[in-house]
Amino acid sequence: MSPRPAPDLDRRRDQITATARELAEAEGWAAVTMRRLAKELGATQPVLYSAFPDGRQSLVDAVALSGFTEIAATLESVPPEPAARMRAYLDFATRHPRLYEAMFALPSGLEFGASSSPEPLRRAFAAIQAAFPGADARAEVAWAALHGLATLQAGGRLPASRAQARVEHLDKMLARAESTG
């Protein structure tokens, strides 16, 4: 009595996550259907469900989580100074708009804030905090401003021509508020 060997689910999850992310980045999240994804992987739908029993939502969450891991590493790779990390944050959002969308705009099952929230999320926010020491509110406002800039710019709701000016303005604002603590 011995079954067929269990597939490497971790590996499979990674492959599916990566493919979903590429497809989303190339054609938008609307194109990321279970059928299309299966075809892209040379597999069938049920295979996706064996790796993600909770369905499409948990798959999008997995992509988002990989995004948080990546942005955390990106932020940590530059000095913990406001200007540097601000630029790194906005660069990340600009370079991976659909990934950023999964992280922040799409419906998500990811828990935030609480201690139960996944480690990559906490690491990403910690990387922001490190650049904006002082009262918690300061880092939170910095993050909100960055997030606002990222989403409004991604949606074409702010003229790209002044992107540089906005970053400089925000930098000055946050620098001056440092003493406010």
Place this chain on the structure above:
Amino acid sequence: MSPRPAPDLDRRRDQITATARELAEAEGWAAVTMRRLAKELGATQPVLYSAFPDGRQSLVDAVALSGFTEIAATLESVPPEPAARMRAYLDFATRHPRLYEAMFALPSGLEFGASSSPEPLRRAFAAIQAAFPGADARAEVAWAALHGLATLQAGGRLPASRAQARVEHLDKMLARAESTG
């Protein structure tokens, strides 16, 4: 040769838009399906398409547009000072989370920035600009920060307990940056 009288499409559009908005606010945008909406209105699906020939997306856009009209009026109703308009903005987003979602997070066909963008959008942004005179970048950063706070708070990604502190911090930051022009 004379046809059946054309229904008052404007009136109908308003009714559908209002019902869609109520339903979204009550049960979330996922619940706003064409069938459900038709049932809620005591009509059939094709009636919705006679009012919105471009389908569901244009209906969501109509709700979003009504949101911009309303937030513009809300902002204009308070003095053009940073603290007052900031509070009005965040209040609006907090009180109508699904409407705000339609305005900024959901896929949208609304044009921004360009001169072709609908008047309510320009009025809403003008109401922010009025509270943050000086260089354009200043108002844009203010808006981005407000938008970031609104969305992160709505998603439970920032602790509600420090909401007040964040507004005060942002207010100070923006006030100090005034002279930067």
Place this chain on the structure above:
DNA sequence: CGAGATAATCTAACAATGTTTTATAACACC
């Protein structure tokens, strides 16, 4: 080396969605 049991897989179906077609019914004018 072969048979059987077990679990992963595939085919196919299900329910629900947005949208469109075809047929019906209602209205204004002559």
Place this chain on the structure above:
DNA sequence: GGTGTTATAAAACATTGTTAGATTATCTCG
């Protein structure tokens, strides 16, 4: 009143996420 145009309605279509039932591949034990 009849006629012709047009809004409406019922039903169908294509596509989605998801799930059963049947099939197949693999490992263990004889």
